[in-house]
Amino acid sequence: MGVSNNITAVLNFIALLASMPIMGAGVWLASKPDNECIHNFRWHVLILGLLVLLVSLAGFVGAYWNKQGLLAFYLGCMAILIALLLFILLFAFIVTRPDGTYHVPGRGFKESMLDGFSPWLRNHVTTSRSWNKITTCLAVSDTVSE
Structure with missing residues (x-):
C-alpha cells in the first residue's frame, strides 16, 4: 500500500470516527x-452524519x-x-x-429590521409556514421574554 493510500485511509478513519x-x-x-x-434540525444532522x-x-x-x-466513488x-x-x-x-x-443612539448594541435583509430571506421568513415555525420556536424558548 502506497503512502498516499495510507494517508487517505488514516484521514478517512478519522472522518469515520468523527x-x-x-x-x-x-x-x-x-x-x-x-x-x-x-426539532427543526434533527433529521438534517442525522443525514449529514450518515453521509x-x-x-x-x-x-x-x-x-x-x-x-x-x-x-472513484469516494472522490466523486x-x-x-x-x-x-x-x-x-x-x-x-x-x-x-x-x-x-442599524445603530441606535445611547445603546451599546445594534437593532435589526427585516427590511434590511435580502428580499429572498425576507420572503422566506415571512411566509406563513416559516413564520409559524419561527414563532413556535421563539414562544417555547427563553429568547424573547414578555
Missing part, C-alpha cells in the same frame, strides 16, 4: 421532542484495500460534498450580506 458523534447528536436531537427549535459515515467508509475501505471502484462523492458546501457558504453569504442592523 461521523459517529454527529449521528449521535442527530439521534439525541430526535429524542428531544420538547424543543421546537431543535459523512458512508463517504469516509468508502474512502477508508478503498484506500486500505486498494479498491479502485470505491476510491467528496467532490459533490465540497461543491455543495461551497454553494451553501456562498448562498448564506449572499442572502445575509445586507444584515439589516
Whole structure:
C-alpha cells in the first residue's frame, strides 16, 4: 500500500470516527421532542452524519484495500460534498450580506429590521409556514421574554 493510500485511509478513519458523534447528536436531537427549535434540525444532522459515515467508509475501505471502484466513488462523492458546501457558504453569504442592523443612539448594541435583509430571506421568513415555525420556536424558548 502506497503512502498516499495510507494517508487517505488514516484521514478517512478519522472522518469515520468523527461521523459517529454527529449521528449521535442527530439521534439525541430526535429524542428531544420538547424543543421546537431543535426539532427543526434533527433529521438534517442525522443525514449529514450518515453521509459523512458512508463517504469516509468508502474512502477508508478503498484506500486500505486498494479498491479502485470505491476510491472513484469516494472522490466523486467528496467532490459533490465540497461543491455543495461551497454553494451553501456562498448562498448564506449572499442572502445575509445586507444584515439589516442599524445603530441606535445611547445603546451599546445594534437593532435589526427585516427590511434590511435580502428580499429572498425576507420572503422566506415571512411566509406563513416559516413564520409559524419561527414563532413556535421563539414562544417555547427563553429568547424573547414578555
